[in-house]
Amino acid sequence: MREHAEKRTGRSRRLSDQQTAEALDQTEARLEAVLAWTDTGVSTTDADGRVVQSNPALRAMLGYNEEELQGMSFTDFTHPEDLGVEHALFAELMAGKRDQYHLEKRYIRKGGEILWGRLTVALVDATAGERRLMVAMVEDMTQQMRADEILRAEEQFQKVLMQLSILANATLDMDVMLRQICDAATGAFGMSGVCIFLLDGSAGLTLAASTLPNVALGSAVPVAADALATVRSIQQRRPLYNNQIPADIPDEVGALMARAGVRSVLAAPIFIGDTVQGALALVSDESNRFTDADLSDARQVAQVIGGALRNAQLYRQEQTVAERLRQMEQQRTGFLRIMAHELRTPLGHIIGFTDLVSAEASLLSERSQRYLAHAQAAAATLQALMQRSFDLVALYGEEHVAQRDQMLLTSVVETALETYRERILGKRLELRYVPPIHQVATRGQPEQVRQVIEILLDNAIKFAPAGGMVEIEVTRVDGEFAIAIWDSGPAVPADMADHIFVGQAEDALTRHHGGAGLSLLMARRIAELHGGQLTLEPVERGARFVLTLPADA
Amino acid sequence: VPGAKKHAEVGMAYAILVVEDNPLNLELARAVLERDGHEVLEAHDATECMLILSQRRPDLILMDIQLPGKDGLQLTRELRDREATRHLLIVAMTSYAMVGDERRALEAGCDGYLTKPIQTRTLAGWAAAFVEGHRPTLIETAGHTVHREQAS
Numbered sequence: 001m002r003e004h005a006e007k008r009t010g011r012s013r014r015l016s017d018q019q020t021a022e023a024l025d026q027t028e029a030r031l032e033a034v035l036a037w038t039d040t041g042v043s044t045t046d047a048d049g050r051v052v053q054s055n056p057a058l059r060a061m062l063g064y065n066e067e068e069l070q071g072m073s074f075t076d077f078t079h080p081e082d083l084g085v086e087h088a089l090f091a092e093l094m095a096g097k098r099d100q101y102h103l104e105k106r107y108i109r110k111g112g113e114i115l116w117g118r119l120t121v122a123l124v125d126a127t128a129g130e131r132r133l134m135v136a137m138v139e140d141m142t143q144q145m146r147a148d149e150i151l152r153a154e155e156q157f158q159k160v161l162m163q164l165s166i167l168a169n170a171t172l173d174m175d176v177m178l179r180q181i182c183d184a185a186t187g188a189f190g191m192s193g194v195c196i197f198l199l200d201g202s203a204g205l206t207l208a209a210s211t212l213p214n215v216a217l218g219s220a221v222p223v224a225a226d227a228l229a230t231v232r233s234i235q236q237r238r239p240l241y242n243n244q245i246p247a248d249i250p251d252e253v254g255a256l257m258a259r260a261g262v263r264s265v266l267a268a269p270i271f272i273g274d275t276v277q278g279a280l281a282l283v284s285d286e287s288n289r290f291t292d293a294d295l296s297d298a299r300q301v302a303q304v305i306g307g308a309l310r311n312a313q314l315y316r317q318e319q320t321v322a323e324r325l326r327q328m329e330q331q332r333t334g335f336l337r338i339m340a341h342e343l344r345t346p347l348g349h350i351i352g353f354t355d356l357v358s359a360e361a362s363l364l365s366e367r368s369q370r371y372l373a374h375a376q377a378a379a380a381t382l383q384a385l386m387q388r389s390f391d392l393v394a395l396y397g398e399e400h401v402a403q404r405d406q407m408l409l410t411s412v413v414e415t416a417l418e419t420y421r422e423r424i425l426g427k428r429l430e431l432r433y434v435p436p437i438h439q440v441a442t443r444g445q446p447e448q449v450r451q452v453i454e455i456l457l458d459n460a461i462k463f464a465p466a467g468g469m470v471e472i473e474v475t476r477v478d479g480e481f482a483i484a485i486w487d488s489g490p491a492v493p494a495d496m497a498d499h500i501f502v503g504q505a506e507d508a509l510t511r512h513h514g515g516a517g518l519s520l521l522m523a524r525r526i527a528e529l530h531g532g533q534l535t536l537e538p539v540e541r542g543a544r545f546v547l548t549l550p551a552d553a
Numbered sequence: 554v555p556g557a558k559k560h561a562e563v564g565m566a567y568a569i570l571v572v573e574d575n576p577l578n579l580e581l582a583r584a585v586l587e588r589d590g591h592e593v594l595e596a597h598d599a600t601e602c603m604l605i606l607s608q609r610r611p612d613l614i615l616m617d618i619q620l621p622g623k624d625g626l627q628l629t630r631e632l633r634d635r636e637a638t639r640h641l642l643i644v645a646m647t648s649y650a651m652v653g654d655e656r657r658a659l660e661a662g663c664d665g666y667l668t669k670p671i672q673t674r675t676l677a678g679w680a681a682a683f684v685e686g687h688r689p690t691l692i693e694t695a696g697h698t699v700h701r702e703q704a705s
Contacts, residue, residue, distance in 0.1 A: 348670020
C-alpha cells in the first residue's frame, strides 16, 4: 500500500503543481491511516478480479498475510454457492453496465471457516481501460448472521416444542402419546431416531416408545457399563451427549446401536415433579451431531413429555380408582343379595313354624300366646325390611326404568293421598294439596312413582305433630315436574341433609326412626332411574322433600 | 289320610311330591299340605325323586330348583323327556333373590313357579287350585304342551 502510494505520489507530482501535490500527499497519508485502523476490509482489485492491495482488516478477516493475498482472485476465497451471482455482477461492472455493486456473501477463510461479509465493489477510474482498478470494501457480518441464525433456530425450536406440547396433551393414552412425540421429534430435529425410556422398578430402563427400526418396545434394556453411566447421569438429572459412539459396543445396546448406525446420542432425563421417570434419547447417525446448545433443547422437550406423563398417570390412577369403586359397589350389591337370600330361608322357617304353632294356640297359656304374637310380629317386620332391601338392591342393579308408561302425575299423587286419608284424619292433620294449573303427563313407572310419594307422605305424616300440617304441591318448572311434600314436624338440620338419604340420619336425628333411611334411599333411587332427583330443601320449619321428574321422560 | 277331612269339605285331596333338600322346608311343606288333607311324598334329591316316580304318579310335584347334585331344572327336563313322566304337573320353587329363575324354570318345562319361602297360610289351597286349574286341560288334550302354555 505504501509502495503504491509512493508511485501515485510520483505520478501526481508529474501531473500537478507543488501545492496540489502536497495537499494530495496529506490526503493520502490520512487515507492510509484510516485504512490501517478501520474495521472494514478494503482491497484494490484489477480487471481480472485479482487483489492488488489489501488493508490489515481484510487480511485479518480472510486469515492470509499480505503476500499471500496479493494476486489472489476473489473466486479463490468466495463460497462456491455465492460465486455465480458475483461473477455476473463483476461482468456487468467490467462491461460498464454499472459503477458498483453490493453483495452479502460468504467468504472462505484460509482455515476453511465461513465468514459472512457485506461487500461493496466500485470502479475507481472508469477511463483507465484495461488498467482500471476496483475498490472492494467488506464488512464482517458473521456475528450478526450467527445471531440471526440462532434466533431463527430458536423460533423454529419453539414452534416444534409447541407442536410437541399439543401432541403430548392430545391423548391420555400414554403409549400413543409417547409414540407420537417420538415420531414428531424425529422429523423436527432431523434425527435417525428418537426413543423414550422409562425407569422401571429395578431402576433399569424400559423402552416405552421408539422410532428406531427393529427395536422391540417394552423390553428392559440390559444395563451395560456405558449405559449404566447414562442411567446414573439421568438419575442425577443431568442431560448428556456422546458424539463418538463406537461401532462395536459388545452388548445388546451396542448391537442395537450398530443396527441403527448410531454415532451420536443425546439423553435427557424426564421428570414428574422432582422424580426422574425416564429419559428422552435423540439418536443420530452422524458423528459430532450434538452441541451443548442441544442439551437445553432436549431438556425442554423432556419437560413437555414429563408434563404429559403426569397427566396420563393421573388419568390412569383415576381410571383405576373408578374401576375399584365399581368393583366394590358390585361386591356390595352381590353381598347384600347373597345375605338377603341366606336370611330368607331361616326367616321363612320362623314365620312358617310360628304360624303352625299359632294355629294350635288354644293349647298354649295366655302368656305364651302373647309371646308367640310378639315373635310373629317381629318376624313380619324383619321380612318387610328384607323385602325392602331386596327391592333396593334390585333398583341399584338397574340403569334406568325398564318400561315407561304414560302417567298423569296428579292422579298418581291423588291415589297415594287416598291411601293415607285414614292416617291423616286419625292424626287430625291439616292437608293442603296444591295441584298444578296445567296437565302434568309424563312417562315412567306409575307404581314406582306412587311408591316414592307414599314414602314421602308416610314420612311427613309420621313426623308432623298431631294437629299439625302436611302440604303437597305439584308444579311445572322449565321442562320439569316438581312434587314438593312438606310437614310441620321438627326441622332437619342443614348438615344432615346429605346424610338423610343414606340411612345414617336415624342416629343423629330424633325425627327419623324405623327404616326411614332405607325408604328414602329407595325413593331417591327411583327418582334417579326416572332421570329425576329427590332432594331435601332447606326450610325454616319442618321438612320439605322435592321430587323432580323430567316432563318429557 | 290323616287330616284329610278338613280339605275334603271344600275340595279334593291330592298326592303332592315335594322335592326339597332342606329338611325344615320339607317338614314345613309337609305340615302345611297335610293340614289341608293332601298326601305328601318326599324326595331329597333327583335319585329319590326318580325312585318315587317309578312307583307313584303324584298329582303335583313341588320342585326346589336348587338341589344338590342334579338341580331341579335338569331333573324337570329329564322328566319331560320320558314318556312315563312327560305329563306330570311340575311347579318350581324359586328364590326371590335369583333373578331369572322364573324364566329358567318355565323354559325347563315347569308348568308354573312359586317363590320361596313357603307361605303357610296359602300354599295348600294354592296347590289344590293349581291342580284343579290344570285338570280339565289334561283330560281334554292329554298333552302337556297346552297346559304349559296356560301355566305361563
